[in-house]
């Protein structure tokens with residue numbers, strides 16, 4: 001057995017809270033429609049002077065301080081995102097400079113949309129196995145408010161901004177994440193165009209096929225992780241689902257037949273923060289004492305790509 005455990009978490013969200021009533025002032029919508037269809041009541045948006053880089057830095061500093069790991073002890077730094085401040089340099093390269101990571105720390109960004117943080121955990125585990133230094137810094141961070149189409153009421157109500165960070169340690173006697181990663185290429189039902197397309201640079205989504213994809217992928221992925229680990233649903237202390245939509249999460253809870261008290265989330269206050277969603281929730285659970293030393297969290301992400309990713313993460 002060899003793998004990583006979670007040593008500590010950190011998070012950062014912008015100061016500005018945007019409620020459903022705030023959105024109803026600029027878009028033809030209302031709190032009742034948004035909250036019953038999605039579970040979202042408010043989200044955070046970056047304002048002037050706030051940036052993806054600043055959110056990453058704040059979340060990373062908090063996670064590092066809580067772990068006691070020094071920046072010079074990191075072997076890997078991976079940021080899961082698709083809304084970084086620059087196409088290049090990567091957000092992880094800016095963290096290298098700001099945190100003072102050694103120059104041979106493997107620093108890069110990874111785009112697997114809302115599955116990104118779980119992809120990044122698995123990637124860090126693989127890289128750390130071969131790295132000279134066995135600590136890793138893994139982030140999920142997004143500023144989705146800057147790629148949101150405020151003329152499209154069916155998508156603009158969903159998204160929010162934030163960053164979550166995790167410090168992990170690889171050891172030969174630590175369990176594997178038993179990660180399950182997958183993708184089904186699709187640029188039609190959920191996409192955000194880049195610089196080489198003529199399509200408007202906003203998030204586009206056809207909600208119903210994405211919904212159908214998610215309610216099938218999430219329980220399947222969770223079961224596949226447990227089957228790889230040789231464990232059962234009862235062995236999981238916390239289910240950390242990507243906070244995209246409370247109805248998707250409720251479907252997954254029902255299909256898996258797990259205790260909803262083990263699946264509490266924060267979507268009401270965050271909205272869908274894509275790659276930041278899983279680490280933001282992990283940080284909330286750890287700081288609230290709802291995920292404790294020795295306990296296992298089954299993290300499941302899903303979204304653009306289309307992608308899905310699950311991993312069993314133990315708190316050291």
Ligand code: COA
Pocket residue numbers: 028029030033034037038114153154155157205206207208210211214244245248272302303304
């Ligand atoms: N406020 C009020 N009405 C709205 C609205 C809003 N913000 N957005 C859409 N509507 C209206 C539509 O115009 C439509 O009206 P009509 O029946 O008069 O034409 C009606 O609500 C239903 O629209 P529809 O798009 O069919 O809604 P839906 O039931 O599919 O719900 C989502 C929309 C987006 C909430 C739902 O499809 C969903 O959750 N999809 C998955 C999204 C997701 O989680 N994506 C991220 C994955 S990482």
